[in-house]
Amino acid sequence: MSRLDSFIRRLEAQRRMLDWAAAAIEGRDGLVLELGLGNGRTYDHLRETLPGRAIHVFERDVTPNPASMPPVDRLVEGDMAQTLPAFAARHGRCAALIHVDVTTGVPARDAVLFAWLPQHVVALAAPDALVISGWAIEHALLETLALADGVPDGRYFAYRRRDRD
Numbered sequence: 001m002s003r004l005d006s007f008i009r010r011l012e013a014q015r016r017m018l019d020w021a022a023a024a025i026e027g028r029d030g031l032v033l034e035l036g037l038g039n040g041r042t043y044d045h046l047r048e049t050l051p052g053r054a055i056h057v058f059e060r061d062v063t064p065n066p067a068s069m070p071p072v073d074r075l076v077e078g079d080m081a082q083t084l085p086a087f088a089a090r091h092g093r094c095a096a097l098i099h100v101d102v103t104t105g106v107p108a109r110d111a112v113l114f115a116w117l118p119q120h121v122v123a124l125a126a127p128d129a130l131v132i133s134g135w136a137i138e139h140a141l142l143e144t145l146a147l148a149d150g151v152p153d154g155r156y157f158a159y160r161r162r163d164r165d
C-alpha cells in the first residue's frame, strides 16, 4: 500500500472514531480534550459534531488554519508534558472524551517519544471516559475497547478509563 493510501485510510478511520466517540458520550457530562491542534482539522470536526460541548485544545506550536482557531479560553498553549498536569491540578478528572492526536506519524516512535503522556491522560479522564488515539496507549487504568464499525484493528485505538485509582 502506498503511503498516500495509508494516509487516506488513517484519516477515514480517524473520522469514524471521532464520530463514534462523539455519539458515545452523548448525555454524559464532561469536557472534551483535544491533544494536538495542528492544522485544526480534527478540532473543527469535533466542534461541528459536538456543538455546545466545551472542547479544550492543547498545543505548543499554535499555527492552525485561521478558521480552526479555538477561543483563547479553550486553548492551552505550551508543552503538554507541563500543561496537562497543570490542567489536571486545576480541573481534576474532568474529561468525558480525550482525543490523542500528538503523533509523529510513526506509531512505534510515538510510544517512546510520548511515554510520559498516558499518566496525564489517566489523571484527566473521568470515570468511564473514552480515550481515542492514533497510537497504542498502555496504562493499567485504560481498558481497550472494540473500534467503530469499519475501522480495522491497529488503525486507531480506543480505551475506557477504569473507575478506580
Ligand SMILES: C[S@@+](CC[C@H](N)C(=O)[O-])C[C@H]1O[C@@H](n2cnc3c(N)ncnc32)[C@H](O)[C@@H]1O
Residues within 6 Å of the ligand: 035, 036, 037, 038, 039, 040, 041, 042, 043, 058, 059, 060, 061, 078, 079, 080, 081, 101, 102, 103
Ligand atoms: C498530528 S498534529 C495534530 C493534527 C491535528 N489534530 C489536526 O487534525 O490538524 C500533532 C500536533 O501535536 C503537537 N505536539 C507534539 N508534541 C507536543 C507537546 N509535547 N506539547 C504540545 N503539543 C505537541 C504538534 O505541534 C502538532 O501540531
